[in-house]
Amino acid sequence: MIKYLPLLTILIPLAGTIVVWAASKISDELADISACVVTAVTFAVTIAMYPTVASGQKISLSIATGFPVPFSLYVDGLGMLMALIASGLWFLSSLYAIKYMEHEHHRMRFDIFSLFSLAGMMGIVVTGNMFSFYIFFEMMAILSYLLVIHEETPEAMRAGLKYLFMGIIGGLTVLVAIVATYVITGSVDLTKGGLAGLQSSPLFAVIFWSYIFGFAVKAGMFPVHVWLPDAHPVAPSPASALLSGVMIKAGAYAIIRTVYAIFGRGLVDGPALNQTLLVLALITMMLGSAVAITQTEIKRLLAYSSIAQIGYVILGISMLSPKGLLGSLYHIFGHAMMKGSLFLAAGAIIHMTGLRQIEDLRGIGKRMPVTMVCFTLAAFSMIGFPPFIGFLSKWTLALGALDAADGGIFAMWVAITIISALLLSSLLNVVYYGPIVIRAWFGKPEGEGHGHSPSKPVKNDDPPWQMMLPIMLLATGTFVFGLFPSFARTLAEQVVRMYF
C-alpha cells in the first residue's frame, strides 16, 4: 500500500483541480477552500510516507509505459525532504490565498493552476528516473506560468513571457541531455550514485552543462537568473512564496541529482565541472545580495534575495563534501520557510495597506505588529543569526568548505574565500533586511509628522487568521527548526550517507 503513496501525491492535486472546478460553480470562496483542502490532503499523504523513509527504506514503484524506460516513482531521503517542504508550504500558501485572493479576478484559474503546479512539483521530487522527472519538470515550468501572469498587467505578461520561454528552452536542453545520457549509459535512473559509462564519453562535460543550464534557469542561478526578479514579484504573493520558496528548489534538487546521482561526485570533480559551478554559485550569491541592496520595492528585494540564497544552495552542492551537501539541504529547507514567511508577510502588508515601497513602510510594525514580528524573525534567520535555521545552514556550509579543502576538492585558499563570501553575504543581508526591520519598528508613518503629538491608538491592520497563521507558523519554524532540526536532519543525513 505504502508504495502507492508517491503516486497519490501527484494524483490528488490533479484530481483536486476537478473538485476546485466544481466548487467554483458554487462560489469562488469555496473553490479557494477546496484547493486548500486538497493541498492539506496532499501534505498529509506526504507525511504518511515519512516514517518509512525515515527508517531508511525507500519507496519505489515502477509502471510500464510501453516505452523502454518505465514510469518510475521513487522516494528516498532527498525526495522526502523536498516533498515535505513543497506540500507543506503549498498548504500554508493555499490557506493564505483564501483571504488574499478575495478581491482578485480568475480565482478558480489561480487555484487550478496552483494545484497543477503542485502536482508537477511533487512529480519532480518523487520520480525515480529522468524520463518521468522530465514530464513533471515541464509540467511545472509551463503551468506555473499562469500563476506568474495572474494579474495580467503588461508588466506581468512581459515577466511571464520571459519565465515561460526561458523555462522551455532550459527544459528542452535538459531533454537532449537526458536522451544523451540514456544513449551512453542505457539508463536514466536516479537511484544510484552515478551512472556507469558516462566517463567514457568525450562529451560528458557538454552533457553536464546541458543539464545544469536547464536546471539553473529553473533555480535562478547566474547568468540565467534574469527571469526571476521580474517573475517572482509580479505574481500574487501566495504564488511568489511558492515560486521563491519551493519552485526554484526544483532546480536545485535537480542539480543535486545531476551531480550526485547521474554523474556521481567522482566524475564531477574537476575545474571544468564542479569548480566552474562553484564560481557561478559564488557570483550568484554576491550578485543577488548586491542588487537586492539597490531595490526599493519589497517584493523585488525579496526576489533578488532568493537569487542570493539559491547561490548558497548550489555552492554547497558544488563543494562535493558531505557537510557542504548537508548545508545545502538545510538551506533548501530553511529558505523555504524564511522566504515563504517573508513573501507572505510582504503580501499581507500589500493586501492590508497597499504599500509596496520600502520607503513607505515606516512604522508599519505598529500597525501590523504580529506580521512584522514574523517578518523580523524570518529576516534574522535570513541574515544568519543563531539560533535561527539560517545560521545552521551557513555554519554547515562553512564547515563543508573546510571539509572539501581537507578532502582535496579544492585548495585551502578557496575554502577561505568561500567562508569570507558567506560572511560578506551575511553582512549584505543585514544591509538590505536591516533597514526594513528598523523602519518598521522605529520610524513613524509618513502622515504623522515629527512632533510628539499625543499619538492616537493605532488601528491594528494585521490580516485575518487565514493569512496570519501561515506567516506565524513559518516564522516560528525558522528558529524552532534552527534549534531542533530533527526531521530535516534525519532526512538530510540519509541523503549524505547515500551519496558519500
Add this chain to the structure above:
Amino acid sequence: MNATAKMTEVHSVLPLLAVGLPFVFAALVALVGERAPAIRNGLALLATLVVFPIMAWMLPQVLAGHTTFVYTINVLTTIRLAVLPLGVAVGAMAALLWIFTMVYSFGYMEHEHAHTRYYTCLVAVLGTAMGILCSADLLTFFVFYELLSLFVYPLVVHEETTAAMDAGKTYLVYLLCGEAAVLAGVIIVTGLANGSSALVPGGLLAGTTVSPAKIALLSVPFIAGYGVKGAIMPEHGWLPGAMIAPTPVSAVLHAVAVVKVGVYGIMIYLYMILGYRLATMAGIDVVLPWIASATIIISSLIAIRQDDIKRRLAYSTIGNLGYIVLGAALLSPWSLKGGVLHIFMHSFMKIVLFFCAGIIITRGHKKNFSECAGLAKRMPVTAACFTVGAVGMIGLPPVCGWISKWVLLQGTFASGQWIFGLVILFSAFLNMGYYLPPIFTFYFGDGEKGANEHAPAERQGLEAPLTMLAPTSIIAVACVILGLWPYGPYWVADAVVRAIY
C-alpha cells in the same frame, strides 16, 4: 536486428477488401449523390468504419505473427497487394484518422457546395492510400500513388476560385513531375532486380552487387520523386498553396495521408529496396540528413513569419516531415524508429491543429492568427485543443510529440551524429517561436477588435457543432494519453523497425 525473421505469406482477400471497398463505397456515394444526402454521408462514413477494422485486425498479425497477407490481381500489369510491416502500421493509423475526418467533414462542409464530389473523392482517396500502403511492389505502389494524386486534385480545387485553380495547377505540376521521376526509378530497379520490384524487408537489392555509385545515382530520382509528396525542401512549393482546400482535406491529406505517403515512399525505398547496408554504401546517411535538416530549420523560420493559420501549419508540417526523413536517412534502427514514431505522433497532433484551424476559420471567420485575439473566451474547447497540439509540436510532455522527439534524439546520438541532435533542439526552439504566440493571442489577446463585438449573432454559438468538436477533442485527449503511455505506437514502431531494418 536482422531482417531474416521469415515472413509467412498467406493468401487472403483482406488487402483487396481494404483497398477495394473504398472504391466501391466511393461509387455508391457518387450514385446516391444529392438525392439522399444523409445516406450518402452515411455511406462515406461506413467506408472508413469498414476499412479501419480490417487494417487493425491485420496489424498485430503482421507485426507480431510475421504474417504477410497477399493478394494478386492480373489486369494489364500485375497488381500485387501485400500487407507489409510499415505499410500496415501507417495504414491503420491513416484509416483511424479518416474516421474522425469524415465525422468532422459533416460539420465543416455543411455550408459548402459540391458535397457529392467531395465525399466521393475523399472515400476514393482512402482507397488509393490503402493501395499504396498495401502494395507488394514498387509498380503497384506507383499505380496507386498516381491515382492518389488524381483523386486529391478535385479536393484541392474544391472552392473553384481562381486561387484554388492556380493552387491546383501548381499541385499537379509538382506531383506529376515527382511521379515521373519515381517511375524512372522503378524502371531501373526492375531492371537491376531481374524483373522484380518487390518490397522486401531488408532490401530487394541487398544481395546484389550493384556499385555504390550506381545506387547513389538511382537514389536521386527516388528521393527527389517521393520528396515532392514528402515536401522535402526545395520541393515543398505545392504544399502551402494546397492549403486552399477545405480544412478536413488539409488535415487528413496534407498532414496525414499524402505527405506521409511521400515519406513512406522514401522509407520503403531505403529499407525495402536498398536495405540499410546498400544505402550506407551509397552515402545516403551522409547527404540526406543534411537536406532534411535544412528543411527542418528553413521551414520553421518561414513558419514564424506566416500569419495565415493554415500556411503556418503547412510550414510546420514541412518541418516535421523533415524530422521523419532525418530519422529514416540516418540509417540506424533507433533513428528509423524515431521517424516511424514521429509519423504517428505528428499525424495525431497535426490533425488536431488542423481541425482547430478549421473551426476557427468556419466558425470564427478568422483566417490569420493575428485576428484571433481573445478567441479562447468564445471557443474554449477549440483553444484548449489547439494548445494541446501546439505544446506537443514543441515537444513538451505530456503531449505525445516529446516521445517521438526523444526517440529521434536517441537515434541521432546512437548513430554518433550529434550535430543532428542539435538541429532537433534548435528546431524545437523555433517551434516554440511560432506555436506559443498564437496561444497567447487566444488567451490573453486584447479581446475582439472591430464591429462584431456588439453583434449578438456573432457572439453566441461560436463554438463548433459536436461533429467538429468531438473528433478534435477526442484526438487531443488521445495525444495526451499517448504522451504519458505511448504503449501502442511505440510497440508498433519497434516491431516495424525489427521487421524491416
